[in-house]
Amino acid sequence: MTSAGCLVEEFRYGLDAPICLTWELTYACNLSCVHCLSSSGRRDPRELTTAECRRVIDELERMQVFYVNIGGGEPTVRPDFWELLDYATAHHVGVKFSTNGVKITPEIARRLAGSDYIDVQISLDGATAEVNDAVRGGGSFETAMRAMRNLAAAGFAGFKISVVMTRQNVGQLDAFKSIADSLGAQLRITRLRPSGRGADVWDSLHPTAAQQRELYDWLVAHGDNVLTGDSFFHLSGYGQGLPGLNMCGAGRVVCLIDPVGDVYACPFAIHDAFLAGNVRSPGGFAAVWRESSLFAELRRPQSGGACASCGAFDGCQGGCMAAKFFTGLPLDGPDPECVRGFGQEALAVVDAAAAPRPVGDHSHRTERARRRSGPVPVSIGPRPEGSAVAGIAEARGRRTAPAHACDQNPLAGFTSAAGG
């Protein structure tokens, strides 16, 4: 039989259909989280209609995609959300959806608890209201806690509490675990990426080097019962690999469908450089997945560049494609959070002004002005407004060998045991 290593190779060269995919149903959101990976807030008037969403689900059923990770924006604010949920599960496409909890009433919670094909993921970025609300907005901690209490009361066992790890909450890992345990939920932690509005707050929110080590040690001790979406494989450079496949699935086994039907290699790579096509085009999603030249390129053998000669490369695989891209680092270079410190060295000499900007800002217009019009508080110097175009051009010019990126949660729960 094939060895596990060979199987990972198979995945690197892509499958005829994604193992699972992320589908952001809307850019509309009741919140304005400072690190939102999709810069959500306002609905895009071009978003897929109910009928178009059903056609996508039909395709996923034909392609035997087991489940989709539905997110947004806040997907439950779409008036047809519950209808689409029922449509997907009736067509054997399981749904795990991410929500801030705003619509999870006791009645909805009971309805959700009744289906094996539905999983719910509540976003929480602080174990206290103080830490959470600073990132996700006033009142959002209580909204999430109320939703989780409703799910627990309805008997929904094992729903997920999804935490993006930041400088402010790494120290709360045990507290998050306690919250999950007390509600019969499962903790899921993922990596902060400089994607969407996350690009604006990356420098102040991403964990320090010492915190990365703390996080790694905590995962080694607790990893069996905590999901990570395989998103911390860059930390494998510390030594022992973390549970999971430890590979980038972008365009190979996962992808993103955005609210207007655009297909990107990964949920953290909403940028023209990673746009593979649109589900509205002839051939639909299947044709994009199977025929896009971008995905074909991602599925070719990748060069590790300068990282290939590093002793940690087997573990970290060069880190996350999106994290490199939006910090202005070359895709075949080190991850900005490289545990050996090579990312810091690379950032010190990179032209920060040339870093590509995320595309598609759907932020609420009424919120306080974003920082991008002024100096961004970064250690490597300001990133002036107006650098986006140059950044894209340069990024396109060097879009080679994206050795690895991590998607949101492509292989969460993946077990490598079966099959000898």
Added chain:
Amino acid sequence: MTDFDLDAAWQLHPQVSVRPERFGALLYHFGTRRLSFLKSPALLTVVQSLESEPSARSACARAGIGAPDLPAYTRALARLADSQMICGRTAA
């Protein structure tokens, strides 16, 4: 890992979906929400024929698994049983 009874009757768990792939197959269990895989087409044949064969041993024989390979396939089936991807079949 528990011992696996090759001579018992087994079946794919009713909540498990199977997607054939060139390397074998992907499995997804909608109850446990876990993903797993079969690392060879022969193992897929074994799993797919469990339901119609009187025992796992005969399912392996039908898939052409020879005696030298049987221990590896038994271990693979034991892991699938541990993760509830396959389950014991009670007499109809």
